[in-house]
Amino acid sequence: MTSNLPDPANRLQPAGSTPSIWLHRYAVFVAVCTALLVFAGGLVTSTGAGLSVPDWPLSYGMLMPPMVGNVRFEHGHRMVATTVGMLTIVLAVWLQRREPRAQVRRLGWLALGAVVLQGLLGGLTVLLLLPTPVSVAHASLGQTFFCIVVSLALLTSPGWRRATPRSGGASQLRKLALLLTAVVYVQLIAGALMRHSGAGLAIPDFPLAFGRVVPPFESTEVMVHFAHRVLAACVFVAAVATGIHALRHHRGERRLLAPALLLFYLVLIQIVLGGFAIWTQKAVVPTTLHVLNGALILATSLVLTLRSFRLLQPQAHIRQLEPQLREQVVT
Amino acid sequence: MKFAVRVACVAFLTALVGWGCGGGGGDSSDQGGSSAPASSAGGSSSAGASHAASGATATLMGKVNLAGAAPERNPLKMTADPACAQQHEDMPALAQDVIVNDQGMLKNVFVYVKNGLEGHEFDTPEEPVVLDQKGCVYTPHVIGMMVKQDLKILNSDPTLHNIHALPKVSGNKEFNLGMPRQGMEFSKTFENPEVMIRIKCDVHPWMASYVGVLPHPYYAVSGDDGGFRIADLPAGEYTIEAWHERYGTQAQTITVGDSPNVEVSFTFQSTGS
Ligand code: HEM
Ligand code: HEM
Numbered sequence: 001m002t003s004n005l006p007d008p009a010n011r012l013q014p015a016g017s018t019p020s021i022w023l024h025r026y027a028v029f030v031a032v033c034t035a036l037l038v039f040a041g042g043l044v045t046s047t048g049a050g051l052s053v054p055d056w057p058l059s060y061g062m063l064m065p066p067m068v069g070n071v072r073f074e075h076g077h078r079m080v081a082t083t084v085g086m087l088t089i090v091l092a093v094w095l096q097r098r099e100p101r102a103q104v105r106r107l108g109w110l111a112l113g114a115v116v117l118q119g120l121l122g123g124l125t126v127l128l129l130l131p132t133p134v135s136v137a138h139a140s141l142g143q144t145f146f147c148i149v150v151s152l153a154l155l156t157s158p159g160w161r162r163a164t165p166r167s168g169g170a171s172q173l174r175k176l177a178l179l180l181t182a183v184v185y186v187q188l189i190a191g192a193l194m195r196h197s198g199a200g201l202a203i204p205d206f207p208l209a210f211g212r213v214v215p216p217f218e219s220t221e222v223m224v225h226f227a228h229r230v231l232a233a234c235v236f237v238a239a240v241a242t243g244i245h246a247l248r249h250h251r252g253e254r255r256l257l258a259p260a261l262l263l264f265y266l267v268l269i270q271i272v273l274g275g276f277a278i279w280t281q282k283a284v285v286p287t288t289l290h291v292l293n294g295a296l297i298l299a300t301s302l303v304l305t306l307r308s309f310r311l312l313q314p315q316a317h318i319r320q321l322e323p324q325l326r327e328q329v330v331t
Numbered sequence: 332m333k334f335a336v337r338v339a340c341v342a343f344l345t346a347l348v349g350w351g352c353g354g355g356g357g358d359s360s361d362q363g364g365s366s367a368p369a370s371s372a373g374g375s376s377s378a379g380a381s382h383a384a385s386g387a388t389a390t391l392m393g394k395v396n397l398a399g400a401a402p403e404r405n406p407l408k409m410t411a412d413p414a415c416a417q418q419h420e421d422m423p424a425l426a427q428d429v430i431v432n433d434q435g436m437l438k439n440v441f442v443y444v445k446n447g448l449e450g451h452e453f454d455t456p457e458e459p460v461v462l463d464q465k466g467c468v469y470t471p472h473v474i475g476m477m478v479k480q481d482l483k484i485l486n487s488d489p490t491l492h493n494i495h496a497l498p499k500v501s502g503n504k505e506f507n508l509g510m511p512r513q514g515m516e517f518s519k520t521f522e523n524p525e526v527m528i529r530i531k532c533d534v535h536p537w538m539a540s541y542v543g544v545l546p547h548p549y550y551a552v553s554g555d556d557g558g559f560r561i562a563d564l565p566a567g568e569y570t571i572e573a574w575h576e577r578y579g580t581q582a583q584t585i586t587v588g589d590s591p592n593v594e595v596s597f598t599f600q601s602t603g604s
């Protein structure tokens with residue numbers, strides 16, 4: 001075991017110190033549960049159930065209120081959130097004990113901090129009667145927490161540890177993927193802002209806006225809504241560019257090509273779901289799937305970004321690696 | 332000012348023995364028909380008295396009509412909460428927003444004096460106004476009350492409700508209370524006039540009611556027959572407004588003079604289904 005050796009400064013981990021595969025599987029499990037939690041949270045907003053339980057941390061003064069009407073969504077969300085919170089405690093402690101990389105251990109604690117803060121924000125939305133800034137913060141931090149957990153699942157994977165950085169020189173994908181992730185993140189916040197300021201149907205038609213390409217900006221709601229659509233176009237362009245680039249230059253690297261192509265499809269689906277949110281006047285299912293799929297897009301582009309940084313090392317960096325590692329690189 | 336009003340009231344009482352200060356217009360029935368919460372809510376007669384020193388008071392009466400085809404009242408789907416559904420097993424509860432009788436008369440229109448009473452002060456009634464949650468609907472659906480008067484909220488249902496008031500006027504506080512048990516009650520007040528404050532339940536999304544809060548007691552809610560009645564209105568010029576949750580507001584100007592009765596009617600236009 002090398003787990004008690006000082007952590008090497010570089011991001012690469014010598015083989016042989018692989019912690020339990022179960023830690024990785026567990027991290028994946030937590031990530032899946034978190035995706036379900038994002039869906040459950042989205043359901044609360046979509047059904048307008050946010051204030052159906054007026055108190056917090058208890059629900060109607062009880063741990064388990066009768067699950068009737070919209071209480072099913074709000075208290076259900078709290079139950080899933082509590083479960084994910086517990087799972088995150090276990091994840092952080094497990095990482096602390098078994099994970100050799102200090103950065104990854106720290107990320108585990110960051111996940112725990114994020115989920116605790118998220119729970120507090122959730123309580124605050126209830127006690128303050130859903131003020132827009134708090135709801136938007138809760139929605140955005142929820143997505144951020146999901147990203148952290150997905151990163152942990154990726155970083156603990158055997159594939160990540162075994163990965164052999166390729167001297168590509170081509171760091172273009174890294175830039176593209178990073179840009180895409182950033183644009184998607186901004187888009188999620190724009191979506192949350194629109195959703196929680198009641199601007200979801202401020203433009204009632206799609207793909208056109210009031211029958212035009214650019215709508216008349218009569219109200220803040222219309223502007224907020226239109227910003228989400230413009231950003232959607234940006235996300236689409238960035239996703240297409242990333243996909244084409246991956247097809248052209250990384251056809252042989254499944255670990256890069258797969259997420260790049262998946263992203264393209266997810267973004268297409270997302271735009272269709274966004275359309276359905278409009279056409280159905282925000283029917284609960286398509287609108288909530290739109291929120292969930294938004295989280296999946298963010299997670300996928302983050303995975304692509306991390307992998308491109310991991311796999312596509314610039315030439316100079318590889319030469320600096322310790323000899324022991326260089327051997328692996330060569331194989 | 333309030334003291335002055337009271338003095339005037341007492342003076343008037345002595346002058347007109349047998350005419351009760353607190354009794355007002357007498358008919359205090361608030362159920363169904365032409366309701367007169369204005370007179371039953373108390374306090375109105377004292378105001379009436381201060382004016383009556385210089386003249387008589389009149390009763391404002393009228394009907395609210397809905398022109399055009401009334402929309403169908405859809406049954407409320409209460410399956411999400413069995414305790415609600417069970418209470419309507421024989422006959423489903425119907426949507427509360429537009430209720431029209433055979434003659435096209437519109438229920439639940441809030442009619443009130445909008446302008447013309449400026450500068451007068453009125454006592455806050457001791458009696459609370461009651462909002463009940465029964466069968467997972469609010470009764471009454473539309474209520475009038477005075478500033479600072481108690482709104483007594485009851486839960487008569489064997490299930491939980493949250494009661495969430497959404498005032499918009501600053502100074503009136505939004506609140507959201509949980510009422511998990513049958514028989515629970517709460518009292519709340521509103522500090523400022525506001526027409527109307529929406530009150531809803533987030534557990535049962537079909538549940539909504541509206542409260543009109545006024546600094547005076549001259550208001551009424553149209554009953555099953557679309558009728559309303561506002562008693563003891565002193566002589567003067569008034570703007571009378573009628574509010575309906577679906578059809579908006581309408582206003583008329585009236586003059587109360589020597590005649591003991593003043594008739595006003597409102598007609599809202601149906602917007603189809
Ligand atoms: C701890 C992990 C939690 C996560 C990851 C999480 C995530 C989410 C997400 C993604 C949404 C949907 C936002 C949207 O659709 O725009 C949401 C909504 C909501 N969450 Fe949470 N949540 C958590 C904990 C809590 C807790 C403990 C509460 C406690 C009351 C809570 C209360 C709410 C409420 C009331 C909403 C609806 C907000 C609105 O409609 O404005 N959440 N949550
Ligand atoms: C392609 C990239 C897109 C992404 C990543 C995305 C993401 C999101 C997310 C995450 C939310 C919810 C935020 C939250 O509350 O947590 C949202 C809301 C929304 N999005 Fe998108 N979206 C995209 C494109 C579109 C398009 C093309 C439309 C079509 C008009 C659209 C329509 C909507 C609507 C209407 C809402 C608000 C729903 C509500 O008010 O409840 N989105 N979006």
Ligand SMILES: [Cu+2]
Pocket residue numbers: 467491492493532533534535538
């Ligand atoms: Cu209710």
